[in-house]
Amino acid sequence: MSARRAPQQRPWPMKWVALTIIIGLALYTFLTLHFRKPEPEYRPYEDFIKRANIERLLHAGYRRIETPAERPADTAQIIRGMGSVASVAEVAGGLPGGLAGTFVEAPLLPSTITSVSAPRQATALLPYPVLFDCTLPNQKEQLGGSLVFIRANTIVIVPQFEALAGGLLARTKESLVAVTLPPGTLPSGHVIVTLAASRSSKQWSVDVK
Secondary structure: OOOOOOOOOOOOOHHHHHHHHHHHHHHHHHHHHHHOOOOOOOOHHHHHHHHHHHHHHHHOOOEEEEEOEEOOOOHHHHHHOOOOEOOOEEEEOOOOHHHHOOOOOOOOOOOEEEEEEOEOEEOOOOOEEEEEEEEOOOOOEEEEEEEEEEEOOEEEEEEEEEEOHHHOOOOOOEEEEEEEEOOOOOOOEEEEEEEOOOOEEEEEEEEEO
């Protein structure tokens, strides 16, 4: 008497196999797109300009850092926290000669700096606030931050403005800006600070401990 054969498991119908594969691919695609970090947009021209500027700055002996800039809500509190305010002088507009030659494309500067409030004395390990009013060439730009360039005991602050998209206009060409230099930015000793604008810049000295 022959042994009874074990019943064979019937394979899944092909439609269920195909449906399982489709559902798995859809789930994988969703999870990948949902949780994947967006990659920075590749802009070769802007990247080239940035690298070229950095190389020229280093060759000229400058160190470059980006600093916060904002439109302050309470200017009185900022000024009270400064203590003794520095005496500010008007100087020629534009970037200082040694710095101007390092840019492949010059940054967009405010037209004029109408007033500046900044501490006369500072501690190197503490933030250094600068409050100023400036005038833009037109109403097509908005505040975009600030750059600080350091060489020996000289500092140049360059407010950054960028074009508004879609033909939008700012309410006014006047802008009140607060820039905060991070701790460790100011070198010790007698430091000369220049706040750059295209027509006329502002300059003052700081004693840094």
